[in-house]
Amino acid sequence: MNATFNGSFAALSRQMSAVWTLKALGLGAVGLTLSVEVLGWFFRRFGSKGFLKEVIFFPTEFACVEHVFEPTLQCLCPLPHGLETSLARLLRHVLSAKSTLDICVFAFSNMDLSRAVLALHSRGLVIRILIDKDYGCITGSQIGPLRRAGIRVRYDSGAVHMHHKFALVDGRRLVTGSLNWTLQAVQKNKENVMVTEEPRLVTPFVQEFQRLWDANDPEGCGRAAPPPQQGTERQGTERQGTERQGTERQGTERQGT
Amino acid sequence: MNATFNGSFAALSRQMSAVWTLKALGLGAVGLTLSVEVLGWFFRRFGSKGFLKEVIFFPTEFACVEHVFEPTLQCLCPLPHGLETSLARLLRHVLSAKSTLDICVFAFSNMDLSRAVLALHSRGLVIRILIDKDYGCITGSQIGPLRRAGIRVRYDSGAVHMHHKFALVDGRRLVTGSLNWTLQAVQKNKENVMVTEEPRLVTPFVQEFQRLWDANDPEGCGRAAPPPQQGTERQGTERQGTERQGTERQGTERQGT
Structure with missing residues (x-):
């Protein structure tokens, strides 16, 4: 048992x-x-x-970017079509904005980038542009048409040059680099653009934009006092849809921008 | 039971x-x-x-940077001392190099940055500088002294402008942004510099540097054929310690660089 x-x-x-x-x-x-x-x-x-991280080098390839704006349209221009060029990639990042777009650039004369910004504006996005006081007025500058469309623009007057070249898409995607938003920079120069959503890189730029935006408020109490000779002009820089007098200076676009 | x-x-x-x-x-x-x-x-x-990620904004604060080069030395200059200014932080990143430093800049006239590069050269590091063919020769350019010290320099001749502003520390730390390596950019302009060791951002720049370095090899077989009128000068651009004739053009430093 x-x-x-x-x-x-x-x-x-x-x-x-x-x-x-x-x-x-x-x-x-x-x-x-x-x-x-x-x-x-x-x-x-x-x-x-x-987090999104992308590096784009310029000059861009010689090709049509119509498909970025109108994917269904068959463009008849003689340029190569359907290529994802450096410019097309940059435009896609700008056009990816859903609510806000903050642009802080030394110069802005590229018509494709201007078209992208106008397209976003027509969709009702909140757009702010901060630009160098001198280079915002170069021949071919798109600042005039953008302001006439009703987009808020402020001119930085607090330094020798406001030399930044960055944009913030929806406050969380940073587009920055050596590239000024000009035709020459996009088509001719060797340039770089970095796109990232890494908060530790994006947040300082968000803060810098707001700091510069506030510092150049034309209604501000002397925070960004304009030079005496341009005081009257400067005060009108943020009125929507009203062209600043005397801003479309007739000069040649400077090399290197 | x-x-x-x-x-x-x-x-x-x-x-x-x-x-x-x-x-x-x-x-x-x-x-x-x-x-x-x-x-x-x-x-x-x-x-x-x-991975290291840092954003530095300029203009730099008005202060002495002697402590970055000689931490034990008591500098007697009248500037404020011991501040970790934007320039001091940038210099520390450059001086952190242990084996190599690749510089790819539009213009290089800042003497503090030049001093840092010379210090690294004296320690035996392998340094390569790629610079725009026109802006490498502006008044005050440090390219001459750097070449005379024996540092290898190549001039980019393949585009309207080689407008990059980046450096690669030991091939793994990227220093890039809107900042040209000039006195004005550091002391006067509103600029940004981003420092990162994130491989997905660094690797494309490493490849771009090597591509441009190879493309501008003066010994290359027509890969970077110099313009006819400058052919003789261009062939001597990489000789160590020999000044390129005619390169120190007397002009004024351009604004915005």
Whole structure:
């Protein structure tokens, strides 16, 4: 009887051991799967590959960018079509804006970029443009047409040059680099543009834009006092749809911009 | 007897259950700890906070940067001392190089940055400078002294302007932005510099530098054929320690650089 009991005990022990080994393995498998899931989520959310990071080099390839604006339209111009050129990629980032677009550039004479900004404006997005007081007025500058369309523009008057070249798409996508928003920079120069949504890089630019925007408020109490000779002109810089007198200076576009 | 057996069976079952529950919990705890460790490692290695990311705005504060070069020296100049200005932070990134420094800039006339590059050269680092063919020769350009010291310099001749403003520290730290390496840009303009070691941003710049360096090899077989009128001068652009004739053109430094 004792032998039978011992035998049953051993058999039961083996049976229980097998059951609990299976349970432990199952638990381990569930734990592993969950860990991989959590790891994957963290990577997608916070990891190196989680935030958009892109580098675009210029000059752009010689091609039509009509498909960026009107994907269904068959453009008949003689340029190559359907290419994802550097300019097309830059335009797509600008056009990806859903609510706001803040532009802070030294010069703005590129008509494709201007067209993109006007398209966003017509969709009702809140657009702000901050530009260098001198280079905002070069021949071919798009600042006039943009202001006439009703877009808010402020001229930076607090430094020798406001030499930034960045834009903030929806306050979270930064487009920055060496590229001024001019025809020559896009088509001729060797330039770089970096696009990122990495908060540690984007946030300082968001703060810098707001700081400069506030500092150049024409209604501000002396925070951005205009030079005496241009005081009257400067005061009108933020009126929507009203062209600043004397801003479309007739000079040649400077090389290197 | 049967009741005793059943009682023993139930007691054994409970005992085994408790033992294996403990084992399963232990296994779970070990799994959790390992997952957290692995997650932490991944974060440190690849995560958002893992790679250096820094944004520096200019103009720099008005202060002495002698402590960046000679931390133990008591500078007697009348400027404020010991401040970690924007320029000091930029210089520290440049001076952090241990083996190589590749510079690709539109203009280079800032003497503090030149001093940093010369200091690295004297330590035996491999330094390469790629500069715009026109703006490398502006008044005050540091390219002459750097070449005379034996640093390799190539002039980009393939575009209207080589307008990049970046440097690669040890091939893995990217310093880029709107800032030309000039006195005005550092002291007067509103500019930005971004510093990152994020591979997805750094690698394209490493490749771009090598592409431009190779394309402007004066020994290259027509890859960067110099304009006819400057052919003789251009061929001498990479000789170490030999000044290129006629390059120190006497003109005024252009605004906005």
